[in-house]
Amino acid sequence: MADEDVPAAGEGVSAGEGLPAAGEGVSAARESVAAGEAAGAVEAVFREERGLLLASLVRRFGDLDLAEEVTSEAIEAALRHWPAEGVPARPGAWLLTTALRKAVDRLRRDRAYAARLAVLQADAEREETVAPAADAGSVPGAGSASGARAAELPDDRLQLFFTCAHPALAAEDRTAITLRCLAGLTTPEVARAFLVPTATMAQRIVRAKKKIRDARIPFRVPGPDELPERLPGVLQVVYSVFTEGYAASSGPRLQRLDLAGEAIRLARILRRLLPAEREAAGLLALLLLVHARRDARTGPEGEPVLLEEQDRGRWDRAMIEEGRDLVVRALTGGPAGPYGVQAAIAALHDEAADVESTDWVQIVALYDVLLTLTPSPVVAVNRAVAVAMRDGPGAGLALLDALAGEPRLRAYPPFAVARGDLLTRLGRAGEAAAAYRSALESVGTEPERAALRRKLGE
Numbered sequence: 001m002a003d004e005d006v007p008a009a010g011e012g013v014s015a016g017e018g019l020p021a022a023g024e025g026v027s028a029a030r031e032s033v034a035a036g037e038a039a040g041a042v043e044a045v046f047r048e049e050r051g052l053l054l055a056s057l058v059r060r061f062g063d064l065d066l067a068e069e070v071t072s073e074a075i076e077a078a079l080r081h082w083p084a085e086g087v088p089a090r091p092g093a094w095l096l097t098t099a100l101r102k103a104v105d106r107l108r109r110d111r112a113y114a115a116r117l118a119v120l121q122a123d124a125e126r127e128e129t130v131a132p133a134a135d136a137g138s139v140p141g142a143g144s145a146s147g148a149r150a151a152e153l154p155d156d157r158l159q160l161f162f163t164c165a166h167p168a169l170a171a172e173d174r175t176a177i178t179l180r181c182l183a184g185l186t187t188p189e190v191a192r193a194f195l196v197p198t199a200t201m202a203q204r205i206v207r208a209k210k211k212i213r214d215a216r217i218p219f220r221v222p223g224p225d226e227l228p229e230r231l232p233g234v235l236q237v238v239y240s241v242f243t244e245g246y247a248a249s250s251g252p253r254l255q256r257l258d259l260a261g262e263a264i265r266l267a268r269i270l271r272r273l274l275p276a277e278r279e280a281a282g283l284l285a286l287l288l289l290v291h292a293r294r295d296a297r298t299g300p301e302g303e304p305v306l307l308e309e310q311d312r313g314r315w316d317r318a319m320i321e322e323g324r325d326l327v328v329r330a331l332t333g334g335p336a337g338p339y340g341v342q343a344a345i346a347a348l349h350d351e352a353a354d355v356e357s358t359d360w361v362q363i364v365a366l367y368d369v370l371l372t373l374t375p376s377p378v379v380a381v382n383r384a385v386a387v388a389m390r391d392g393p394g395a396g397l398a399l400l401d402a403l404a405g406e407p408r409l410r411a412y413p414p415f416a417v418a419r420g421d422l423l424t425r426l427g428r429a430g431e432a433a434a435a436y437r438s439a440l441e442s443v444g445t446e447p448e449r450a451a452l453r454r455k456l457g458e
Contacts, residue, residue: 049092051184055160057099064181064209066103074099157183158234158266162222165233168215173208178237180205184259185244192249192444193240195378195408231274235283235339238266242287250444254304260291271326282330282339288323289346292316302447308355320350338373341366360390377406381415393425413443420455 050071057067074095088094164178172194179190191201211217222230245259267284274280296310327347330340345366352358367383380403388396400419409415420435433456440452 049095051157052092053095053099054181055157056096057103058160058163060100061103064177064212066106067099068181070099070102070106071095073102077102158269161234161237161266162227162230165222165230165237166212166217167229168217169208169211171233173204173211174233175236175240176201176204177208177212178233179240183237183241185241189244189249190240193243195412197411227274231270231277231280234270235279238263238270239283239286239339241266242291246290248445252446253302254298254445254447255294257294260287260294263287264291278330278333279337279339281326282337282341282343285323285326285330285343286339286346288319288326289343289350292319292323292350298447304447304451307349312353315350320347323347323350336369336373338370341370341373345370355389358389360386364390377403377409378412378414381409381412381418385418388422393422397422397426411442413439413448416442417452424455 053071053074054064054067057070058064061067077098078091078095082088161178161183164174164181166174169177176190176194179185179193180187185193187202187205188198190205191198194201196204242260242263245256245261245263248254248256264284264287267280267287270277270280271284292315293307293310295316296312296314297305299305323343324347327340327343330336330343336344345363348359348363348366363386364383367379367386370379371383381400384396384399384403386396387399397419400415400422403409403415416435416439420432420439423429423432423435436452436455440449440456443449443452
């Protein structure tokens with residue numbers, strides 16, 4: 001029952017790619033979709049394209065509400081037209097063109113709305129005039145975040161991630177709205193990332209959107225001097241997207257490899273743009289070192305395979321080597337950040353030949369450091385499991401039981417599963433079954449539910 005080293009998103013941290021080309025990513029799936037399956041095709045395209053579509057529209061019009069409204073209308077139009085006409089060659093481009101037309105129609109009909117939008121755009125232009133983007137060569141510390149040029153952000157979605165990391169919004173609110181509106185996660189998925197009820201997260205997102213509207217916060221790419229302040233929020237968003245891909249909160253599959261791959265793509269862009277930012281290196285290292293195990297994490301039927309049972313020969317060694325090199329960069333040159341520490345933990349797992357030879361002493365020590373950087377009940381759960389591997393199940397269970405009163409762990413299935421596994425190792429079958437039943441009440445994916453049912457049947 002070795003620990004898995006990615007905490008829940010939002011808890012373990014303190015913090016080309018334009019739309020038309022992205023539509024080509026579903027071409028293989030599109031060719032096999034008949035007209036009668038258009039609704040399913042729309043859903044697949046929507047999951048892949050929504051964040052890019054919203055990012056393109058928000059950047060163009062500067063208004064999140066308008067972008068969301070016309071995105072929904074474009075999807076509705078696709079559901080009407082695609083069954084009869086077939087899925088277009090470039091569905092993402094079709095949706096963008098349709099959404100743009102509907103946005104123009106809306107602005108023509110509603111003069112007051114158009115006037116408000118003009119004010120927002122004027123505010124954005126005025127701020128850009130006051131703080132123009134500077135060349136990296138003219139800024140002290142070029143090569144760091146303060147020396148990067150916002151104009152060099154080559155990805156619409158990444159630009160909007162930085163935009164939504166506005167200091168006028170509360171840290172949790174800006175991360176939540178970015179995950180929901182631009183990263184493509186649903187409200188329940190975002191709620192799971194922060195270990196809060198769905199209703200609470202919905203209210204948080206509404207509050208953030210209202211603050212953006214009422215305070216007339218302009219949607220513009222921040223200048224180079226603003227990037228360092230906003231980088232932690234953007235790293236957290238990318239991390240959260242990966243976490244949903246690594247361990248889906250609901251659905252028929254344990255992993256959503258498309259989301260995990262997208263998060264790694266964005267992390268690579270951040271690393272390339274901000275080579276002196278050690279936490280950008282740490283985040284990419286962490287994602288690579290964990291994603292390297294993807295093929296071994298599920299069995300033939302999609303069932304979860306625990307770390308100690310995985311065939312390590314199926315791990316991606318090239319990805320592990322790249323991640324290990326990045327860990328060195330993340331931990332060199334000053335105090336370690338939370339992503340660098342998590343990446344170091346992941347590297348220790350990946351370097352070990354098996355669970356027994358894993359350096360659990362060092363892993364526990366790294367979790368101690370992580371707890372000082374980002375105190376979190378999820379990190380504490382992971383540390384307790386590592387202690388169980390170092391000192392025995394009784395020691396780990398004592399630490400887990402000390403966390404039982406933490407409200408955020410009540411709907412966090414890994415906590416109950418970890419208790420069940422340690423209780424099983426201690427021969428306390430009845431208590432273990434109760435823990436597994438508790439986890440079954442809140443676990444989201446069908447493979448996880450099936451695995452828990454098997455545990456209860458043993």
